[in-house]
Amino acid sequence: MDTVLQDIVLGNSDEIVKKWINEVEKNSVHKYSLTISEELFDSTNREFVNVIFVSVQNQGSKDDLKDFAERIINFGWPLNYLTEGMQAFRRVTTNFIIERSETLDAERFKQVLESVDEWVDPIVNFLVSEYSGSWESTVSLQKVALQELSAPLIPVMDGITVMPLIGTIDTERAKLIMENLLEGAIKHNAEVVLIDITGVPVVDTMVAHHIIQAAEAVRLVGSTCILVGIRPEIAQTIVNLGIDLSKFPTKSSLRKGFQSALEITDRAVVNLKDKGNEMENMIDSLNKG
Incomplete structure (x- = not known):
């Protein structure tokens, strides 16, 4: 200066x-x-x-x-x-x-x-x-x-994980979904992976292709993939486009998908009150005997 x-x-x-x-x-x-x-x-x-x-x-x-x-x-x-x-x-x-x-x-x-x-x-x-x-x-x-955050894999129980998807799925995000699914399935030792597409506004041929690839990749690492959140309009679109999703289970809601996941992992939801009544009945029958 x-x-x-x-x-x-x-x-x-x-x-x-x-x-x-x-x-x-x-x-x-x-x-x-x-x-x-x-x-x-x-x-x-x-x-x-x-x-x-x-x-x-x-x-x-x-x-x-x-x-x-x-x-x-x-x-x-x-x-x-x-x-x-x-x-x-x-x-x-x-x-x-x-x-x-x-x-x-x-x-x-x-x-x-x-x-x-x-x-x-x-x-x-x-x-x-x-x-x-x-x-x-x-x-x-x-x-x-x-x-x-756009493709998180959340463990909800031993052997059961959920990936909730929201928004559009492009090629870059599909790659991230694939990576997170594979890494998460191995990390959490997941027997069942639920992919929830309730928040995906449009499922076209490209989106379906990415989902099928992800499900196949999950199968190759020894896990079962269940696609949940298929709304009526999405189901109609899939049929009209001739997209084949028969290679893995599909459910209309996360709740139904979770029930299937429990069955696959040999689990069940038990009402503790009913279980208590069952125990009381067994004790009463023994006393009567």
């Missing part, structure tokens, strides 16, 4: 900061006033301008700028908060230098003004790059989390 510019900026930092904050608040407060508190907005602005001055003092150190950009992303604020803030700082600094132009000769004055751009532009580019990179990383992590 030009030494004259550095002296001007650091030597008049209080006045420059005051003018910058006034301009930022005037131009941006309406964008954030509905979503954040005035205190947070004010403290963030002061932190922003402090980070800018730290970059001046540290001769290009960008660690604080990087940390600040990450915090802005965590706040959920847009990129233009950073870019508009830096442009406001450029205007304030330039105007401040112009007001004191009489202290510099024409050539030196031109050099100082040019050095403002040479100082601000790299900071803007760095902030944009850091924001974009951090945002892509955040989106990637969120995508992974959503994918894991």
Whole structure:
């Protein structure tokens, strides 16, 4: 940075900061006033301008700028908060230098003004790059989390697991369903896997193909797959399309599918009250004997 510019900026930092904050608040407060508190907005602005001055003092150190950009992303604020803030700082600094132009000769004055751009532009580019990179990383992590939630395999009993599906099924999601089914069936030692499509709005040829593939894969690892949640309109569509689902059991509801799963695993739901009455009857018969 030009030494004259550095002296001007650091030597008049209080006045420059005051003018910058006034301009930022005037131009941006309406964008954030509905979503954040005035205190947070004010403290963030002061932190922003402090980070800018730290970059001046540290001769290009960008660690604080990087940390600040990450915090802005965590706040959920847009990129233009950073870019508009830096442009406001450029205007304030330039105007401040112009007001004191009489202290510099024409050539030196031109050099100082040019050095403002040479100082601000790299900071803007760095902030944009850091924001974009951090945002892509955040989106990637969120995508992974959503994918894991989009096809969960839930163990409900020893040997019985359920995968509830909601929403449309495309090729990418079908691949995830297949992976989760196989990994979950082995992990939970599942004898029966229930695939619940109650929340799937449309079952066309492609969706049915993916489901059949998933069921066949489950069979190959030693588990039985039951497709449940087949609504009347879905059943009609399957018939009209000539889709063959005869290779594995299908049920209209999760409840009926669970009953079948109990039968396959040699289990039954027993009413404890009835069992108690049965025991009492056995005891009475023994006493009579």
